Amino acid sequence: MSIPTTMKAVVVEQTGGPEVLQFQTSYPVPTPKNGELLVSNGISGVNYIDTYFRTGLYASPKPEVLGREGAGIVKAIGPNVSGFQVGDRVAWLTTGGYAEYTAVPADRTVHIPDGVSDETCMSAFLSGLTVLSFVKETYAVQKGDWVLVHAAAGGAGFLMTQILKSIGAKVIGTAGGPEKCALVKGLGADVVIDYRSEEGKKWVKKVKEATDGRGVDVVYDSVGKDTWEGSLEAVKRKGTIVWFGNASGPVPPIPLPKLSPKCVKIARPTLFGYIETREEFEFYTNELFQLLSSGELKTKVHKVYPLEEVAQAHIDLEGRKTTGKLLLKP
Numbered sequence: 001m002s003i004p005t006t007m008k009a010v011v012v013e014q015t016g017g018p019e020v021l022q023f024q025t026s027y028p029v030p031t032p033k034n035g036e037l038l039v040s041n042g043i044s045g046v047n048y049i050d051t052y053f054r055t056g057l058y059a060s061p062k063p064e065v066l067g068r069e070g071a072g073i074v075k076a077i078g079p080n081v082s083g084f085q086v087g088d089r090v091a092w093l094t095t096g097g098y099a100e101y102t103a104v105p106a107d108r109t110v111h112i113p114d115g116v117s118d119e120t121c122m123s124a125f126l127s128g129l130t131v132l133s134f135v136k137e138t139y140a141v142q143k144g145d146w147v148l149v150h151a152a153a154g155g156a157g158f159l160m161t162q163i164l165k166s167i168g169a170k171v172i173g174t175a176g177g178p179e180k181c182a183l184v185k186g187l188g189a190d191v192v193i194d195y196r197s198e199e200g201k202k203w204v205k206k207v208k209e210a211t212d213g214r215g216v217d218v219v220y221d222s223v224g225k226d227t228w229e230g231s232l233e234a235v236k237r238k239g240t241i242v243w244f245g246n247a248s249g250p251v252p253p254i255p256l257p258k259l260s261p262k263c264v265k266i267a268r269p270t271l272f273g274y275i276e277t278r279e280e281f282e283f284y285t286n287e288l289f290q291l292l293s294s295g296e297l298k299t300k301v302h303k304v305y306p307l308e309e310v311a312q313a314h315i316d317l318e319g320r321k322t323t324g325k326l327l328l329k330p
């Protein structure tokens with residue numbers, strides 16, 4: 001089938017609320033440049049980071065087609081690309097996923113193995129690579145560690161809880177509401193706290209109780225503004241806090257002396273810093289695909305939204321109405 005000249009895409013011209021997500025039906029199909037592939041996206045991921053680029057919390061050039069990941073079929077190949085052919089089924093990480101076609105750097109693209117569907121791949125791609133690199137490299141989680149995971153029913157949290165349990169860690173998961181908590185418990189979390197309930201607002205106390213007063217070895221905190229102080233209280237002496245997101249807003253600048261009394265280590269990683277080289281990217285994608293192929297890692301799709309309903313996807317995600325991963329059907 002020949003490649004059309006225009007396509008459906010969601011474009012952001014200026015930063016703002018979900019209303020700035022403009023669904024267009026005659027956006028130009030990109031031409032793959034040097035080192036790039038043109039991918040027809042069967043499915044794309046929606047990630048919390050997309051909302052940061054939409055609001056301007058993270059800077060990016062506008063106008064912009066949002067969306068950091070997609071899966072689909074290679075339709076054309078730019079100059080100086082090796083290892084890919086037209087017709088290959090691939091997943092990619094870059095930008096421009098809220099569209100029918102995306103021109104993506106070949107070095108940010110991998111083949112999806114047979115036995116892993118596009119949808120399964122997208123429900124764990126950016127989120128799963130994040131989790132794998134953060135539990136291996138930001139802090140190397142050990143069997144028996146106590147780990148606190150905030151937003152444990154979310155896209156990243158759902159996968160993190162399972163991966164931590166597979167390492168043999170003891171997991172305390174927080175989540176908002178009884179349904180989300182039941183989901184996290186079902187993943188094998190040792191302790192689950194509904195941090196939005198009256199009782200659960202004292203989550204720091206509960207974490208201390210669960211750990212015999214010591215606190216946890218490591219906190220994975222992607223909620224940020226609303227939880228950072230509690231995370232600092234809940235971590236043990238010589239423990240580590242990994243702040244990796246801003247779901248409630250960014251963590252404010254912290255005076256370093258706050259870390260001294262307990263000799264706490266802090267980290268503020270990004271996935272992209274762990275998969276910069278091709279070798280690193282393949283290391284983590286291979287590990288992820290192995291976990292998905294074997295069925296060891298379960299995925300959960302909250303909903304597949306048609307591309308034109310992307311604003312609703314952002315409203316649901318920011319409204320804390322979702323569990324697992326949100327996907328878009330271009």
Ligand SMILES: NC(=O)c1ccc[n+]([C@@H]2O[C@H](COP(=O)([O-])OP(=O)(O)OC[C@H]3O[C@@H](n4cnc5c(N)ncnc54)[C@H](OP(=O)(O)O)[C@@H]3O)[C@@H](O)[C@H]2O)c1
Binds near residue numbers: 127245
């Ligand atoms: N640094 C990196 O490289 C990297 C990579 C991937 C993801 N992340 C971060 O990881 C986090 C999870 O990403 P995701 O895409 O998987 O999203 P998600 O976890 O599916 O959604 C965010 C969740 O955060 C919780 N939350 C707490 N306070 C909130 C508030 N005030 N507003 C909205 N949500 C709130 C909600 O769960 P409850 O209702 O249970 O509280 C919500 O479902 C995000 O902060 C994202 O930026 C970072």
